[in-house]
Amino acid sequence: MPSLEDELFPSTPGKFKIDRAHTMNRHFHRCFGSTSTMFLWALFLVALTASYLSFQSFVYTGSRYLTASWGGIQWEKQIRHSAQIHRSNGMSVLVTGAAGFVGSHVSLALKKRGDGVVGIDNFNNYYDPSLKRARKSLLNNQGIFIVEGDINDARLIAKLFDTVAFTHVMHLAAQAGVRYAMENPHSYVHSNIAGLVTLLEACKSANPQPSVVWASSSSVYGLNEKVPFSESDRTDQPASLYAATKKAGEEITHTYNHIYGLSITGLRFFTVYGPWGRPDMAYFSFTRNILQGKPITVYRGKDRADLARDFTFIDDIVKGCVGSLDTSGKSTGSGGKKRGPAPYRIFNLGNTSPVTVPTLVSLLERHLKVKAKRNLVDMPGNGDVPFTHANISLAHRELGYKPTTDLATGLKKFVKWYLSYYGYNHGKAVS
Helix, strand or coil, rough: CCCCHHHCCCCCCHHHHHHHHHHHHHHHHHHHHHHHHHHHHHHHHHHHHHHHHHHHHHHHHHHHHHCCCCCCCCHHHHHHHHHHCCCEEEEEEEEEECCCHHHHHHHHHHCCCCEEEEECCCCCCCCCCHHHHHHHHHHCCCCEEEEECCCHHHHHHHHHHHHHHHCEEEEEEEECCHHHHHHHHHHHHHHHHHHHHHHHHHHCCCCCCCCEEECCCHHHHCCCCCCCEHHHHCCCCCHHHHHHHHHHHHHHHEEEEEEECCCEEEEEEEEECCCCCCCHHHHHHHHHHCCCCCCEEEEECCCCCCCCCCCCEHHHHHHHHHHHHHHHCCCCCCCECCEEECEEEEEEEECCCCCCHHHHHHHHHHCCCCEEEEEEECCCCCCCCECCCCHHHHHHHHHHCCCCCCHHHHHHHHHHHHHHCCEEECCCCCC
16 A cells, blocks of 8 residues: 555655655755754744734724724814813813713703813613713703713823813712622623722823712611711621622722822712612612503512611702812822822711602602502512611711702602603603
8 A cells, every 4th residue: 555655756766756855855955054044034934923913903003093982183172162161160070970870960060050071971781871872962962071981991081181181070980780790790890990990090190180079889888787877887898799899999099099199089879869860770660660560579678677778869969979079179199199198088978868668669659640569579688788877967067968858759850750751641651
């Protein structure tokens, strides 16, 4: 049986095979006859590969630049125009999460009184992005420009600070929700920790440094059973990943205050509700399901105790946010170097009047004029806590914070907005 060599090189007189092998060796030695020649060939291949990769990188970077949704002369002009201050001693504020629930309300309040406002939002799909787009339209109509981008984009954040010397940052962008953390934990680290650090890096390097006010959460109190919750209470027992990321945020902001002289104010929000709210919140989903004739799930705590929340109306939260900006004090650093101590503050922003979830449902039934189909279920171990209750004495003393809207009044305003926005009339959809 012929060998593989015989098939490739058919049988011929032995001299031919010897000559062919000799010829191949001769060609090989011509090309690689010395170590130096082989080294030159290797260098050539490396250079060729590097050139190709550089070209690919250039094409990729160029394509990203050409398709970017930000940048350019017109874009910068819109940013500067939106940031213009129209009152004496006003401020120029970068609002992150500006198309969100709290962010849109705070942005409108600041603009209304003459402050400059520029917003940024990534319009993610955690809940219906069309609601965020509708909020954006409201802001655009009031002359507020919203940049569509992610706070983790360091180049974008740096560009915003290069374009405008912001006096303040209102950081409200975050991955919200307690239960969703069990489905997508990485999104909380991405937004609430990595995004926060990216923003703080830009703030500490800015000249002048802005003062920073940001949204922490009442969730940091976790398994704490002492009520009402005070800012000095322990916060080292988080009950959810969301709470843990917010607690981490408090530690991170303290570090940037201590090392770089950034003025930092953290706000622990207590169950914010109202018009233009978040669809993932209980009062919002209850309203939707009641109107659609679907059952609602009402959780009960240990020993079948009713859950209770310190529901806080959006207008009261906005007053607390604006008051925090007005009293924030100045950052003391310059070019990333601390020149002296800067303010570091944490405040509870709540209503101080916890209401049980069944009472919330009864109020919705009254305003909607529809009976709810309640499904009572024991609270699962998904990170929720049985109650929240804010001590707001510190915020009252330092910010003049004083909530004025009770739950019945606030829900009436929410229901009015909901029926109008979603096209309902007496519980039936308007065609």
